[in-house]
Each structure stands twice: as structure tokens, then as C-alpha cells.
Amino acid sequence: MKKFFATLIFVVGLCSTVFAAQIEETASIAIMDLGTHEDAVPHEIDILNAGKTSSEYLIQRMFQVGKFNIMDRTLVEEKINAANLNTTGLIDPDTAKKIGDLLGADYLVYGNVNDVTLNETGASTVGVGLDFSTVTVKAHLIVRVMEIKTGQIIGAAKGEGSSKGSFVRVKGGELVTISIGRMKVTQDSVHNALQQAAFATVDKLIKQLY
Numbered sequence: 533m534k535k536f537f538a539t540l541i542f543v544v545g546l547c548s549t550v551f552a553a554q555i556e557e558t559a560s561i562a563i564m565d566l567g568t569h570e571d572a573v574p575h576e577i578d579i580l581n582a583g584k585t586s587s588e589y590l591i592q593r594m595f596q597v598g599k600f601n602i603m604d605r606t607l608v609e610e611k612i613n614a615a616n617l618n619t620t621g622l623i624d625p626d627t628a629k630k631i632g633d634l635l636g637a638d639y640l641v642y643g644n645v646n647d648v649t650l651n652e653t654g655a656s657t658v659g660v661g662l663d664f665s666t667v668t669v670k671a672h673l674i675v676r677v678m679e680i681k682t683g684q685i686i687g688a689a690k691g692e693g694s695s696k697g698s699f700v701r702v703k704g705g706e707l708v709t710i711s712i713g714r715m716k717v718t719q720d721s722v723h724n725a726l727q728q729a730a731f732a733t734v735d736k737l738i739k740q741l742y
Contacts, residue, residue: 558601559601559638559639560601560602560603560635560636560637560638560639561594561600561601561602561603561637561638561639561640561641561677562603562608562631562632562635562637562639562640562641563587563590563591563594563602563603563605563608563641563642564587564619564620564623564631564640564641564642565583565584565587565619565620566582566583566584566586566587566590566620566621566642566643566644566645566673566675567583567620567621567622567643567644567645568582568583568621568644568645569644569645569646569647582645582648582722582726583620583621583644583645585723585726586645586673586726586729586730588605589726589727589729589730589731590641590675590730590733590734591605592730593730593731593734593735594641594734597734597738599738599742603635603637608635611634611635612631612634612635615630615634617630617631617634619631619642621642621643621644622642622643622644623640623642623678625678625683628640628642628678628680628683629680629683631680632680632681633680637680638679638680638681639677639678639679639680639686640677640678640680641675641676641677642675642676642678643673643674643675643676644673644674645671645672645673645726646672646673646674646690647670647671647672648669648670648671648672648722648725648726649669649670650667650668650669650670651667651668651670652666652667652668653666666696667696667721668694668695668696669694669695669696669721669722669724669725670692670693670694670725671692671693671694671722671725671726671728671729672690672691672692672693672729673690673691673693673726673729673730673733674688674689674690674733675688675689675690675691675733675737676688677737677741686740686741687737687740687741688740689733689734689736689737689740690733690736691728691729691730691731691732691733691734691735691736692728692729692732693724693725693726693727693728693729693730693731693732694725694728695720695721695722695724695725695728696721
């Protein structure tokens with residue numbers, strides 16, 4: 533008798549797992565542009581579309597995983613712009629429901645670039661006019677997954693990314709850099725940190741959802 537119930541539990545569990553996988557395979561997911569917390573990300577980075585760039589990296593990683601039916605970004609943007617809906621950053625349940633109905637999406641992925649921080653170390657060459665610097669950029673993303681039908685948050689994760697870069701700053705010369713306070717860092721370094729943070733976030737969400 534015990535063996536029978538054990539077998540029955542195993543079969544039910546197996547069927548449930550298969551059914552859940554079928555639901556996930558057919559479910560459509562819309563990924564919104566990430567927002568930025570006030571004063572958490574320097575204005576210069578925000579101008580360079582850190583939120584939109586981060587969402588692109590989320591899409592890239594989720595596509596690589598191969599478990600998601602991701603809605604076409606261009607189609608999503610066109611419909612949302614036509615409806616004048618706010619889809620950047622944290623989204624309230626009512627707006628999420630409207631977005632889901634508008635797009636026909638089952639799940640919504642949204643969140644924020646929580647912060648971008650810099651740490652610069654370097655030295656100056658006296659008499660030469662050169663500053664040798666190494667900058668470490670760190671970025672954190674906070675992302676949530678909402679089930680449109682129920683309005684429930686079924687996944688939430690915070691991912692961190694970092695990128696190091698060295699450069700020579702010539703006094704009186706020009707560099708293609710992003711100014712953040714007294715520090716300077718290349719745009720590639722910032723985007724590398726955002727990409728790592730986005731990938732780490734998706735990997736954490738995968739563990740929660742599957």
C-alpha cells in the first residue's frame with residue numbers, strides 16, 4: 533500500500549511538472565524598459581538610456597535561456613506609445629493589467645536600475661600632465677515578474693555587475709568619456725556592468741521560476 537501511494541505521488545508530481553512546463557512554454561512575456569531611482573544613477577548615465585539598455589540585456593539573456601516566449605520589442609513599444617501608458621520603472625497593478633490587456637501578455641517583467649557606483653584609483657605623473665586611472669563600475673538592477681491575470685509577483689531578483697577599466701587622462705585634452713562627478717569612465721565600462729547585472733538578475737529569476 534505504501535509503495536502504491538509513493539508511486540501515485542510521484543506520478544502526480546511528474547504530471548504537474550510537465551503541465552507547468554507547457555504553461556511556461558506558451559505564456560507570453562513583455563519586458564518593459566527599466567526605470568532609475570531618483571539620485572541613484574548619475575544624470576549623465578541616464579541620458580545614455582541606462583534603463584532601456586538594461587532591458588535589452590534582460591531580453592538577450594532570457595532569449596539565450598530559451599524558456600520564454602518574449603514579445604517583439606518594437607511591437608510592444610508601438611502599442612504602449614499609442615496608448616500613452618507609463619511603463620518605465622515600478623508599475624502599479626492597475627497599469628500592469630492595462631498593459632497586459634493591451635499587449636495580450638501573460639507576464640510582465642519590469643523594475644529599476646537601482647544604482648551605479650564608481651571607485652577610482654590612480655596616480656599622476658608630475659611634470660608630464662598625465663593621470664593614470666583605474667575605475668571600477670558597479671551596477672545593481674532590481675527586477676520583478678508579475679502574472680497579469682492575478683496581479684501577483686511570482687519572481688523578484690537583484691543582480692549585480694561590475695566592470696574595470698584603465699585609461700590615461702591627458703590634462704587639457706579630450707577623451708570620449710562619461711563624466712560622473714569628478715570621475716570619468718568610458719561608456720563601454722558602464723554598459724558592461726549593466727550587462728553583467730542584467731544577466732545575473734535573469735539567472736536568479738530562472739532559479740525562482742523553475
